[in-house]
Amino acid sequence: GAVVSQHPSRVICKSGTSVKIECRSLDFQATTMFWYRQFPKKSLMLMATSNEGSKATYEQGVEKDKFLINHASLTLSTLTVTSAHPEDSSFYICSARRDRDEETQYFGPGTRLLVL
Amino acid sequence: AQKVTQAQTEISVVEKEDVTLDCVYETRDTTYYLFWYKQPPSGELVFLIRRNSFDEQNEISGRYSWNFQKSTSSFNFTITASQVVDSAVYFCALSMVFVGNMLTFGGGTRLMVKP
Numbered sequence: 001g002a003v004v005s006q007h008p009s010r011v012i013c014k015s016g017t018s019v020k021i022e023c024r025s026l027d028f029q030a031t032t033m034f035w036y037r038q039f040p041k042k043s044l045m046l047m048a049t050s051n052e053g054s055k056a057t058y059e060q061g062v063e064k065d066k067f068l069i070n071h072a073s074l075t076l077s078t079l080t081v082t083s084a085h086p087e088d089s090s091f092y093i094c095s096a097r098r099d100r101d102e103e104t105q106y107f108g109p110g111t112r113l114l115v116l
Numbered sequence: 117a118q119k120v121t122q123a124q125t126e127i128s129v130v131e132k133e134d135v136t137l138d139c140v141y142e143t144r145d146t147t148y149y150l151f152w153y154k155q156p157p158s159g160e161l162v163f164l165i166r167r168n169s170f171d172e173q174n175e176i177s178g179r180y181s182w183n184f185q186k187s188t189s190s191f192n193f194t195i196t197a198s199q200v201v202d203s204a205v206y207f208c209a210l211s212m213v214f215v216g217n218m219l220t221f222g223g224g225t226r227l228m229v230k231p
Contacts, residue, residue, distance in 0.1 A: 110160060
């Protein structure tokens with residue numbers, strides 16, 4: 001299989017605090033992982049590409065200082081939403097590509113973030 | 117530029133009906149991949165199928181079937197004898213080798229199967 005987990009599945013935080021979301025590939029190595037954001041009833045929007053051992057590549061319009069990405073191992077990438085504000089409330093989904101299969105992305109279950 | 121269009125935003129059917137979800141794509145590349153993902157209410161995207169641009173053979177998997185036609189740039193998905201558990205949002209996506217296999221998603225089609 002190709003299982004990707006995310007933690008936490010749901011988080012509520014106060015405005016101004018930082019929130020870290022973890023994405024793990026459980027049964028495969030993933031040099032490349034992706035972070036998406038999804039608004040209600042909308043499609044997925046790619047935020048950034050996370051590469052193990054190097055800096056993430058951010059899509060246009062995504063603030064890299066706001067959304068910190070760290071990909072320290074072949075099975076773990078983290079997204080930290082710094083100084084969160086209510087407009088950061090959203091559904092964040094990560095995906096991972098198996099190193100031996102670069103064509104297919106496998107998605108995690110997502111994290112619902114609510115900033116009060 | 118690449119683009120994926122799912123013209124049907126919502127479809128409602130009664131259980132046991134067949135339903136086809138349309139997907140039309142645009143790309144200038146000759147080497148690309150097409151995908152379908154299912155997103156049930158829980159939120160997780162479930163991978164259903166991948167097709168590469170050189171393989172136009174249609175595929176059937178149980179009640180699911182896919183029709184890939186390069187001549188019309190379409191990759192349609194049919195569910196036969198739909199069930200309530202098929203209710204979800206379905207996304208069609210395109211990736212191209214020259215942009216590192218990044219996924220471009222369509223807008224999604226919300227399928228509601230009523231008992």
